[in-house]
Amino acid sequence: VSESEPADPVAPAAQAAVVDLLGMLAYGALVAFDRMAADARLAPDLRRRAALSEMAAREMTSYRRIAGRLTELRVDPEQAMAPYVTALQTYHEQTEPSDWLEGLTKAYVGEGVADDFSSVVAELLDAPDRDLVMDIVHDSRHADFAAQEIRAAIAADPRLANRLSMWARRLVGEALSQAIRVAGERPALTALVVARSPDQAAVQALLKRLTGEHTTRMAAVGLNN
């Protein structure tokens, strides 16, 4: 076996979709790291600051694993990430949190939807990529921490629920407009999602699932959709 062979050869079309997804997840991890590190600075005390900083650091462990897999597939991680830079940057510029709770709500909502999307797409992949993606998305420690903080804050001041609900709706709106843009630009990834049905049924099923799980998550912390 030659060293120059990719570790897991896959069909070119499937590999393009895998690279699209891994590039998105790698850049997503890098940005999540950056945002959580910045949000940690808004923490009301050192204990919470350390907790969020540790969660940010874990994103880089995910990044390392995804970048390693891309390199194994002979794809430069930097190139695989490039298509997502503008969309994610625009999203974050449009949704700069003004305090600790807005930051946590943003992370809670955004990671929830991103994880659900990744899980759906992972089911369409073969091992080892399916396992890698499932592995990375299923760490709920950050969501649990954020949910606990949001719930406690709303319990202490019920008026917060309204402000944070409005904030969450704005986040979803901005995320959706960037997602539509990316979907148009990444045909291989889009094709993977819609491949199972040539009409719009697959996309509608995906949106329904993402929306349903988002609504459940919002309700779980006392926010409304």
Place this chain on the structure above:
Amino acid sequence: VSESEPADPVAPAAQAAVVDLLGMLAYGALVAFDRMAADARLAPDLRRRAALSEMAAREMTSYRRIAGRLTELRVDPEQAMAPYVTALQTYHEQTEPSDWLEGLTKAYVGEGVADDFSSVVAELLDAPDRDLVMDIVHDSRHADFAAQEIRAAIAADPRLANRLSMWARRLVGEALSQAIRVAGERPALTALVVARSPDQAAVQALLKRLTGEHTTRMAAVGLNN
């Protein structure tokens, strides 16, 4: 053996110095994480941004180990870190890097001196604290990365050497004034360093060693003291 006993009982005076040092290192790791994460945003490309982000994440691994040891000694990490918050915050506010190279030079200079100081103090501790501190300070990956970037930048534009040398001298000046303040406020840690000789010889030896190693590091990347 009762669960409520500390894992390694040490004499109260020695323990106070250990807690002082571990508190300083824990907060130092948390701040280094935060600063490197912010500096990563100044990176000229995604490869360098990911490299610095990964190094930032490693600081949280150090933080976790030190916080774990403090908890083992029945000390709240937050309380152990508290004495260093103002000094480190003032230092960083006074020395905000304006670009990627200033950020790297700051990390290179600052971590170098901090690591040297920690190594000197570690030699005065008993195991397992000595081993823990030595373990944490001896990861040179970040210094190597920073040194390589600084050298390459000076090779491409030799005028940079002057600007970055002046910047490094300012960093050392600010760090020294904060270090003197902390030394006055943490008698146990200061006593540990000067314990071996009641006159000023120990402090002078420490300063000489730190200065010498700093000068060597500066020269290694083409900067002058």
